[in-house]
Amino acid sequence: MPRQGLVDLGPIGALFRVAPYLTRSFVVTIEFTVVAAIFGLAVGLIIALLKMSRYRPFKVLGTLYTWFFRGTPLLVQIFLVYFGLPQYGINLPPFLAGALALSLNSGAYLSEIIRAGIESIPVGQMEAARSMGMSYGLAMRRVIIPQAYRRMLPPIVNEFVALLKDSSLVSVIGAVELMLASRQLSSATARPFWFYTYAAVYYLIGTSVFTQLGTWLERRLKDYE
Amino acid sequence: MSKVPGAQDTPVVEFRGVSKWFGELHVLNNVNLTINRGEVVVICGPSGSGKSTLLRTVNYLEPIQEGQVLIDGHPIGQRQVGDRWVEDTQANINKMRSEIGIVFQSFNLFPHMTALQNVMEGLVTVRKMPVAEAEGIAKQTLTQVGLGDRMEHRPSKLSGGQQQRVAIARALAMRPRVMLFDEPTSALDPELIGEVLSVMQQVAREGYTMLVVTHEMGFAREVADRIVFMDNGEVLLESQPEQFFRDPGHARAREFLGRLLWHAN
Ligand SMILES: Nc1ncnc2c1ncn2[C@@H]1O[C@H](COP(=O)(O)OP(=O)(O)O)[C@@H](O)[C@H]1O
Ligand SMILES: [Mg+2]
Numbered sequence: 180m181p182r183q184g185l186v187d188l189g190p191i192g193a194l195f196r197v198a199p200y201l202t203r204s205f206v207v208t209i210e211f212t213v214v215a216a217i218f219g220l221a222v223g224l225i226i227a228l229l230k231m232s233r234y235r236p237f238k239v240l241g242t243l244y245t246w247f248f249r250g251t252p253l254l255v256q257i258f259l260v261y262f263g264l265p266q267y268g269i270n271l272p273p274f275l276a277g278a279l280a281l282s283l284n285s286g287a288y289l290s291e292i293i294r295a296g297i298e299s300i301p302v303g304q305m306e307a308a309r310s311m312g313m314s315y316g317l318a319m320r321r322v323i324i325p326q327a328y329r330r331m332l333p334p335i336v337n338e339f340v341a342l343l344k345d346s347s348l349v350s351v352i353g354a355v356e357l358m359l360a361s362r363q364l365s366s367a368t369a370r371p372f373w374f375y376t377y378a379a380v381y382y383l384i385g386t387s388v389f390t391q392l393g394t395w396l397e398r399r400l401k402d403y404e
Numbered sequence: 405m406s407k408v409p410g411a412q413d414t415p416v417v418e419f420r421g422v423s424k425w426f427g428e429l430h431v432l433n434n435v436n437l438t439i440n441r442g443e444v445v446v447i448c449g450p451s452g453s454g455k456s457t458l459l460r461t462v463n464y465l466e467p468i469q470e471g472q473v474l475i476d477g478h479p480i481g482q483r484q485v486g487d488r489w490v491e492d493t494q495a496n497i498n499k500m501r502s503e504i505g506i507v508f509q510s511f512n513l514f515p516h517m518t519a520l521q522n523v524m525e526g527l528v529t530v531r532k533m534p535v536a537e538a539e540g541i542a543k544q545t546l547t548q549v550g551l552g553d554r555m556e557h558r559p560s561k562l563s564g565g566q567q568q569r570v571a572i573a574r575a576l577a578m579r580p581r582v583m584l585f586d587e588p589t590s591a592l593d594p595e596l597i598g599e600v601l602s603v604m605q606q607v608a609r610e611g612y613t614m615l616v617v618t619h620e621m622g623f624a625r626e627v628a629d630r631i632v633f634m635d636n637g638e639v640l641l642e643s644q645p646e647q648f649f650r651d652p653g654h655a656r657a658r659e660f661l662g663r664l665l666w667h668a669n
Binding site: 301303304306307308309310311312313314315317321322325326 | 463465494498499500501502503506508510512513515525526530574
């Protein structure tokens, strides 16, 4: 990383010099977000199904899961995975530990979104599907989810935006993403205002693109109805 | 009306001592009733008397606590293990459900599918029929209910009467052993009721076994082979339409009919 003379270049000159590096670390941030979004959705779907199950122990399990992950700080969860698990011989590299903690955390929020979306579909839809002889899973797949995901989309996009911002927390366990890169540059140059401003701009671009994408998708799905 | 003279009575649906409770509420009280092949049976009675619940026990949307509901001799939702009756496997229940058609008051069409896709859905995903074959049957069935020109429409683009006819086609396409109707015209604007009733009459003429909950007494008089009157979860009487409308012979039924005719005029 070319630190020599960064200060002499002034804020704009320095930005151009470090842009490739910041962009690379922003890509890591995006990777965190996408991985956590995908696994978070999978976790969220499973937890949502547990919570909607008629079988009490499943219900309780799902509820406990959400209670824990929404009721404790994400930072604590990241530390539990990265520093806590090695105590039991499970050593995960920073990227994996961070992605895992983010996935588990967003899974809890997404499960609430998914459950609310599924429960917003009138019961008559499930009854009609089951009456034709569909199994519960088939009815979910063919009838309930295709209707529910349209309603879930806006809150899911919001959750992904939150995820993008929350991914900055994994910098504390040494995963070099945008936040940690900015911190390193700040301390090397003693110009934290510059570099944290650049970080903020990158995050803003990311969240704006996500939000726009969501609005666009939403509009497309509306046409469809 | 569709019974062949001299044909043997073959039970398609049999309620044997059926009782059901919702918590403390005794919704079905020892119901015994038989519907034979090709018969059209109309169930009527005051609101809350258990008509919908009774209908929904036939495809096991409502499990029962006592008795049995037999479809072509097989108890739905139950299976014998040794000398005990236990809940049937989900696969068996699904299989039997796919052979029972039901039409709901609120249509319950799948809004994300076209009329054609709605009718094909069960054939393709439950019966595992090749798409081309399912499409042929679905088109033919939609044409039968007078919607040959509405196949590519989504439910939201159809009138209530058209939606209900799609729902009837969706059930018919599966060639069910029995067709259940739960107040199929109650959610419709008055001017749309006729088109649905005439499709139901046509279904009856084709020889389908039908169990119909309705307050359309014109339909009951013209199409039903038998009328069943329910009150408080009990079947109070069964009779021929002419007899029922001349004098049902039971105070509660007389009162019910009087109220209905009063409102109709
Ligand atoms: N899922 C349910 N849980 C509790 N009570 C119910 C449920 N469904 C129906 N009931 C009650 O059972 C009784 C019979 O209902 P229903 O079969 O819908 O009557 P009908 O169709 O003749 O109007 C009513 O008192 C109704 O409130
Ligand atoms: Mg009812």
